[in-house]
Amino acid sequence: MSSTDMPRPKPGVMEIAAYVPGRETAHGAAKVYKLSSNESPLGPSPKVAEAIAAKNADLALYPDGSAHVLRDAISRTYGLNPGNIMCGNGSDELLGLLCQTYLAPGDEGLFTQHGFLVYKIQIMAAGATPVSVLDTDLTANVDNILAAVTERTKLVFLANPNNPTGTYIPVSEVRRLHAGLPANVILVLDAAYAEYVRRNDYEAGIELVSANANVVMTRTFSKIHGLAGLRIGWMYAHEAIIDACNRVRGPFNVNALAITAGAAAIGDRAHIDRAVEHNEAWLGRVVEAVEALGLSVTPSVGNFVLIHFPNTPGKTAVEADEYLGARGFVLRRVAGYGLPDALRMTIGSEEANLGVIDALKSFMA
Structure with missing residues (x-):
């Protein structure tokens, strides 16, 4: 069957850029911390x-x-x-x-x-x-x-x-x-x-x-x-x-x-309150730690932060994503949102948050 005989979607469909969700895996890492989809680190009630x-x-x-x-x-x-x-x-x-x-x-x-x-x-x-x-x-x-x-x-x-x-x-x-x-x-x-x-x-x-x-x-x-x-x-x-x-x-x-x-x-109001309190406790702490490394962070009121990286070779968002991923920390590339020089990080568990901060310290050194 030739391509001209194939069923065709209605006009406009093939012009849509399909949504790509946050990455879930980090090849070669012993343990993966998924911080790419703004999920709750506390899980459900x-x-x-x-x-x-x-x-x-x-x-x-x-x-x-x-x-x-x-x-x-x-x-x-x-x-x-x-x-x-x-x-x-x-x-x-x-x-x-x-x-x-x-x-x-x-x-x-x-x-x-x-x-x-x-x-x-x-x-x-x-x-x-x-x-x-x-x-x-x-x-x-x-x-x-x-x-x-x-x-x-x-x-x-x-x-x-x-x-x-x-x-x-x-x-x-x-x-x-x-x-x-x-x-x-x-x-x-x-x-x-x-x-x-x-x-x-x-x-x-x-x-x-x-x-x-x-x-x-x-x-x-x-x-x-x-x-x-x-x-x-x-x-x-x-x-x-x-x-x-x-x-x-x-x-x-x-x-x-x-x-x-x-x-x-x-x-379950108590569980909701715990999730809010966890986010409040860590949002400011993560921002402060990341900014101390010389990186800028867009002020956020959600359960995530947008971290901006320089264009300096070796310190770019793409290279940071690769460096973090190799250590099991999966953040979100946001080039599709018109932000190629940034990564979005979900506020995760204490272990995940501290791990990202330590890894970024090494990356930016």
Whole structure:
């Protein structure tokens, strides 16, 4: 069969740069510390294993298509109407559903210069046009975003805090952004790292969603709750947006174990607090130690830091990645985010954090 006879994907699909997750392995290292995907070093709540064990007998049955147990648990935690909540196979699926539901060829979706790569992928998968908006000092710039809005704009994605930079904009700026958008444009607030933020001027987006019909907040269980392997996300939105997306999503998009585990995890406040305290204790310590080596670090409010390396031969980000990887420390290359001279490091266990600091000392010597 010749190549001209092969099935062809729809126009635009082959122009999408496939998402590449953080590397997991380090060849030749006796022990590997994976610090490339912003996973929780504490893992999930002990209550998750108990809940999953109790659910094992029911695995021959389809899960509840509405995920009502998980939605009810989320609504109790945040005081929300469960009718305004949708759960998904990670927040990635929900971002994709929003694109599939509200974007068509000729439409535009906006995202910031160093924003999550999935935004561009899902916009293009929906056949729409991705529009990248310049940041200022690796931080979202509201004026730039508003200036990029046209009559074709239908979705505006804002990761707050942003991955991979760790920066955020205060709620006053988020509200100014929303106020400047036309009523038919949806502002999507991706608050995957919201639980880690300890700033008085930060809000994840609940109040803005509650008061407006064109704002969506997405959240995830992959970070603070330590459940990345089960792929659980949720979004809070006006009932009209929930209704529209429900017509597009798969009927059983969240599996039974994920529903059970998520409900158990979100109810364990003590475990969540421990995860936050661990991150608070180590975030500043890692930054201080890395900066003492002469490297710059972008101020972060998440559970990771963005470390910048010089262009000096022997001291570049590529060489640092190779040096750390050979010693079992797997960080995240972020060249795909337009940051070729940086590595992103998840705040890991005490052993992992100290190991990276020691290895960087040797590398920079």
